[in-house]
Amino acid sequence: MKVLAILYKGYEAAKQEPRLLGTVENELGLRQFLESQGHTLIVSDDKEGPDSVFQKEIVDAEVLITTPFHPGYLTRDLIEKAKNLKICITAGVGSDHVDLNAANEHGITVAEVSGSNVVSVAEHVVMSILLLVRNFVPAHEMIERGDWQVSDIARLAFDLEGKVVGTLGAGRIGYRVLQRLVPFDCKELLYFDYAALPEAAAKSVNARRVESLEEFVSQCDVVTVNCPLHEGTRGLVNADLLKHFKKGAWLVNTARGAICDKDAVKAAVESGHLSGYAGDVWNVQPAPKDHPWRTMKNPLGGGNGMVPHYSGTTLDAQARYATGAKEILENYLTGKPQTPANLIVAGGTYATKAYGQR
Numbered sequence: 001m002k003v004l005a006i007l008y009k010g011y012e013a014a015k016q017e018p019r020l021l022g023t024v025e026n027e028l029g030l031r032q033f034l035e036s037q038g039h040t041l042i043v044s045d046d047k048e049g050p051d052s053v054f055q056k057e058i059v060d061a062e063v064l065i066t067t068p069f070h071p072g073y074l075t076r077d078l079i080e081k082a083k084n085l086k087i088c089i090t091a092g093v094g095s096d097h098v099d100l101n102a103a104n105e106h107g108i109t110v111a112e113v114s115g116s117n118v119v120s121v122a123e124h125v126v127m128s129i130l131l132l133v134r135n136f137v138p139a140h141e142m143i144e145r146g147d148w149q150v151s152d153i154a155r156l157a158f159d160l161e162g163k164v165v166g167t168l169g170a171g172r173i174g175y176r177v178l179q180r181l182v183p184f185d186c187k188e189l190l191y192f193d194y195a196a197l198p199e200a201a202a203k204s205v206n207a208r209r210v211e212s213l214e215e216f217v218s219q220c221d222v223v224t225v226n227c228p229l230h231e232g233t234r235g236l237v238n239a240d241l242l243k244h245f246k247k248g249a250w251l252v253n254t255a256r257g258a259i260c261d262k263d264a265v266k267a268a269v270e271s272g273h274l275s276g277y278a279g280d281v282w283n284v285q286p287a288p289k290d291h292p293w294r295t296m297k298n299p300l301g302g303g304n305g306m307v308p309h310y311s312g313t314t315l316d317a318q319a320r321y322a323t324g325a326k327e328i329l330e331n332y333l334t335g336k337p338q339t340p341a342n343l344i345v346a347g348g349t350y351a352t353k354a355y356g357q358r
């Protein structure tokens with residue numbers, strides 16, 4: 001059996017730090033496990049274009065393992081060429097890099113390590129909210145430059161206490177963000193999701209559901225995006241929706257870059273309609289050098305909290321998703337049923353309700 005893994009390159013860091021398991025160098029710890037059973041493992045970060053390792057090797061691979069941090073984009077076209085492909089394993093959470101409808105049509109299973117990095121992301125979201133609301137990044141840059149002008153920073157620095165914060169998507173990550181915000185004494189915690197939180201869960205964080213997306217964003221000082229990318233969420237935060245945001249609101253997106261319209265977000269930050277935008281996910285990864293989200297700033301020179309995609313790939317998270325990916329692989333090899341919560345599509349249909357209402 002041929003297993004193809006598309007991972008990000010770790011270079012020197014991965015040689016020095018073996019806990020960087022999700023890298024090309026450390027191969028999710030799978031090589032010995034697979035080769036001792038007579039299987040072939042091909043690992044690469046080379047994924048773009050018809051001559052890439054990914055596009056050449058996928059043709060006869062039975063298993064594809066890839067990671068949202070450096071995704072091998074499994075398009076319909078590639079699925080049609082991948083005649084042996086039976087299962088795609090996401091080392092992490094979020095399987096939008098696979099054309100899920102095409103996977104269904106071809107009977108390919110898509111499984112991810114559900115829950116493996118949801119705390120890692122929720123912590124990053126809380127950090128990003130704080131760094132935007134408190135105007136942290138320009139304050140630090142000022143210090144590095146050797147300057148000291150408190151009023152230039154304080155003019156756009158606020159407390160999180162007393163603000164309205166809402167999560168678009170209240171699943172594993174969205175709910176954990178709400179839980180972590182409780183001690184900040186926000187004015188209100190809101191959520192927008194077609195799936196209502198269980199009553200006890202909503203009550204324990206005192207979160208109110210808003211059923212219209214426009215109304216939801218118009219009530220929030222901070223919006224955090226925590227839903228998967230699918231047909232119903234691609235470009236959901238676009239110029240039309242941004243008009244409904246409060247002037248000066250902050251937007252954090254650690255879900256998927258393509259949920260937010262690249263140019264509309266840039267325009268909203270640059271005009272000051274949004275005071276800031278932060279996150280770690282980009283519409284294409286790696287993001288091109290000239291991607292506007294790298295450098296966009298609000299009119300006062302701040303409001304950008306963008307980083308490379310790493311919130312869910314802390315060393316703690318890597319240990320969990322490497323173990324989980326191996327378990328999924330082991331189940332596949334031994335014919336054991338997969339843990340239901342890990343299945344995204346299986347047996348020609350969606351196994352989760354999180355990828356859109358059908």
Ligand code: NAI
Nearest residue numbers: 093094169170171172173193195227228254255311312354
């Ligand atoms: P989950 O499946 O537990 O929750 C997703 C929630 O989004 C569900 O409650 C679902 O009903 C809701 N949802 C789906 N479509 C919606 C829509 N149109 N409007 C409102 N709500 C909608 O997933 P989890 O674990 O919370 O992860 C969410 C996403 O976060 C992942 O799919 C992935 O894209 C992203 N993620 C990012 C990471 C990072 O490193 N930046 C790491 C892990 C996940």
